[in-house]
Amino acid sequence: MTARPMASAALRRALTDPGPRLLPDRAVRLLEELDAPPRLAAHLRAVHDVAAELVAWTVEHHPSADVDAEAVLFGAATHDIGKALHPSELSGPGAEHEQAGYDLLRERGVEERLARFARTHASWDDPDIGLDDLLVSLADKVWKAKRVTSLEQRVVDALAAASGAEPWQVFMGLDDVCDRLAADADRRLAFQSGHPTG
Numbered sequence: 001m002t003a004r005p006m007a008s009a010a011l012r013r014a015l016t017d018p019g020p021r022l023l024p025d026r027a028v029r030l031l032e033e034l035d036a037p038p039r040l041a042a043h044l045r046a047v048h049d050v051a052a053e054l055v056a057w058t059v060e061h062h063p064s065a066d067v068d069a070e071a072v073l074f075g076a077a078t079h080d081i082g083k084a085l086h087p088s089e090l091s092g093p094g095a096e097h098e099q100a101g102y103d104l105l106r107e108r109g110v111e112e113r114l115a116r117f118a119r120t121h122a123s124w125d126d127p128d129i130g131l132d133d134l135l136v137s138l139a140d141k142v143w144k145a146k147r148v149t150s151l152e153q154r155v156v157d158a159l160a161a162a163s164g165a166e167p168w169q170v171f172m173g174l175d176d177v178c179d180r181l182a183a184d185a186d187r188r189l190a191f192q193s194g195h196p197t198g
Contacts, residue, residue, distance in 0.1 A: 010196055014038035019191040020049035027077035030108065036084040038195035043090075044077050046188040050181050051076030051139035057177045058135065058159070062170070065162040068113070068132050075117025075136045078105060082118055090197050098122055124151050131158040142178050145185035152178065 015028055023031070023045055031041050055069045082101025083089050089097045101118030117136045120129060124137035134155050141148050156174055160167040 008035060008038070010038040011036060011041055014041035014045070014195040017191075020045040020188060021052060023048055023077045024074055026110075027074060030078065030081065030105075030110075031084070033108075034081070034084040034104075036081070037087055037090055037197050039090055039192060039197045040080060040083050040087075042192040042195040043080060046143045046192055047079065047136075047139050048073060048077040049188070050143040051136060053181055054135050054139055054142075054177065057173075061173055062159045062163045062165070064164075065131060065159055067135065071113050071117075072132050072135050074114045075121070075132070076139050078110075078114075079117045079121040079136055079140060081105065087198065095122060124154065129154075131155070131162070134158060138178075142181045143185065143188050145182035147178060147182065 011031065015023065015031065019042075022028075023041075027044070027048075031044070051072055055067055055072050058065055058067050059069065078101070080097060080101065082097030082099070082104060085100045085104065086094060086097045088094065098119050098121070102115055105115035105118055106112070117133060120126075120133045121136050121140050123129060124134055129137075134151070137151055138148075138155055141151060152171075152174060156167055156170045159165070159174070160170045163170070
């Protein structure tokens, strides 16, 4: 058995400092093995935190939606892991991290149902994308108070179809939860920016 490399002190702080909820152990191990940039770990914690809130709201208000909570939470915790290989995309545009992150997760034995979010989190407008993927995409926007009408409409449509509720009722509930989560964006942004990119 090979020993895991020691994570830098800055990465350990990003993974454990008070702030957004902690990442799943498996995601933490992957980030430590990669000696990921601390800011990436902080970002993943922020998005994972919002995803957990969205999952809890969905399960409570739309139990028939059949959300795979484990997959959504792991997906949110690793959706940008490819930025460990493409660190310029931490502070600038780029999509190379998407396929790279998916490939990295699969090479490390992460099953498809959990790894796919690295590839799908920015492809929420594809017609074959399901509710679990949409929730990760939504968390990746709302954590910083970005509201994307077409993405939110896809979530509304999926929840209305699963629950039989009127779309306007689903919209009202989703809008409320997104407003509440967006109101805390400054705290999450400060947490992320408090950790170095390298």
